[in-house]
Amino acid sequence: MVSKSRIGQKNPVSFRLSVSRVLLALGFLLTLFFVTVAIFAPIWTSWGWLASPTESLSNPIHQPPNAEYWFGTTRQGYDVLSRTLFGTRAALQVVVVATAISLVVGVPLGMISGYLGGRLDRALLFLMDTIYTLPGLLLSVTLAFVVGRGVFNAAIAVSISYIPQYYRVVRNHTTSVKTELFIEAARAMGATPTRVLSRYLFFNVIQSVPVLFTLNAADAILILGGLGFLGLGLPENVPEWGYALRQALDALPTGIWWTAFFPGLAMTLMVSGFSLLGEGLSEIFDPREEI
Template sequence: MLTGLILTGGFVLMAVLAPLFQALHLIADPQDILSSLPLEAPSPSHWFGTNVRGYDVFSRTLFGTQAALQVVILATTLSLVIGVPLGMISGYLGGKVDKCLLFLMDTLYTLPGLLLSITLAFILGRGLLNVAVAVSITYIPQYYRLVRNHTTSVKTELFIEAARAMGASPRRVLSRYLFGNVIQSVPVLFTLNAADAILILGGLGFLGLGLPEELPEWGHDLKEALPDLSTGIWWTTLFPGLFLTTLVVGISFIGEGVSELLNPRLRQQR
């Protein structure tokens, strides 16, 4: 987990410091086209070289961290805020409400996540918020199913029955007695979805459905650099791909660490 925190913290630090580095003229503007320097190899003036359009690869890779983290935070937060309450309400009330929500969520859950995100991104259009919404919808059923199953089992416990007998309203039972018991496994799912959201963002960018072309984003930059590999130009694909992979690995390590903290048996087995 410590390794994951260090890796992810490094990316967060880069995302925060990138605008400061640009303001101090330590790095180029990621949207500035250096027309006289297309496909220049890494050098002291351009640490990661330049791509076919003349963009500075280091600057675009660094600012691409911002886009990745913003989409991850928005997508996972939206899915959590929507999926968890729906799961609690569905599991607690049961009946027709539970059946309708379960049918809807099962329908979404059966669709491949990437395919659903591609379809939604195509409908909503490019943009940071649109991509985040498209990604978040694929995760809502996961939070719903997890929380609903926990709620269904916990609502039959004696302390819930006692709260009802004392006149506690459904809202009070959900917020005070159920929430703390069903939320324990959500952090693990949150970190797993965060790592997966980066891959989906990269896939959408690669297909041209992510952020606008002029904005730095790892998936789109990889798409632009794909033809360079056949000519021996390695730096335009190496650095965006390396950053994307490292961030996914870092968040995945955090997820494993959180899982071990919540379930000590996993640590003992390992």
């Protein structure tokens, strides 16, 4: 018999999943928007971001947002809209390369460490814990001094702090899955460790990676912005949101607010998109039930 007090009440799990789907849809739309912007940036701008002010603009003096220049122009005469759109492409390039490096390094190490155990597991766990305790931005800044500027170099500097996260998640899943009966049966039938890892373990432990990927992507954008703000990210001739904010510091006291507002807004929305996407995926894949 159903208690009258529970009649008409919403299931907490169902309500949470409904909210998660809304967050997932919003995050997906924001992310899709910025991916589309990155792909079609050259089509949506009247001039490239490398064009000189005298060639691109009829008046190189800074202009506020208007009908001709929607986001205004910088004090050097560059179109803020063009540099913001191309900054989206630079951010996505670094995010994709950085997360790919983290995946390629962290996932195999986590599987091998969790499956084999022993001294190798303890040594890798100590190394990853040591890296994980270091602040991500500080570690990226230190590496940026070593590897220099550039998309790939910035991606390396950003990715190092994410490798321990993939390692720990995959290692913990591997440690729990390797005791399952189907793994024991595969070993009894003579499957080699390589075959067990690639055929039986990989597709079971990889399910949690998409959630971590989206959350790390959001964090990577912020770290790249921090590197650009410090002048350690991409080359100066490449439009990047963090470097645009650094250049805008001198313009803000004179009332030129648009050179900082639009790159900052783009960074905020893109980070929010990846964050909402990650949170939505996390709730849907692993909803927390109330007893």
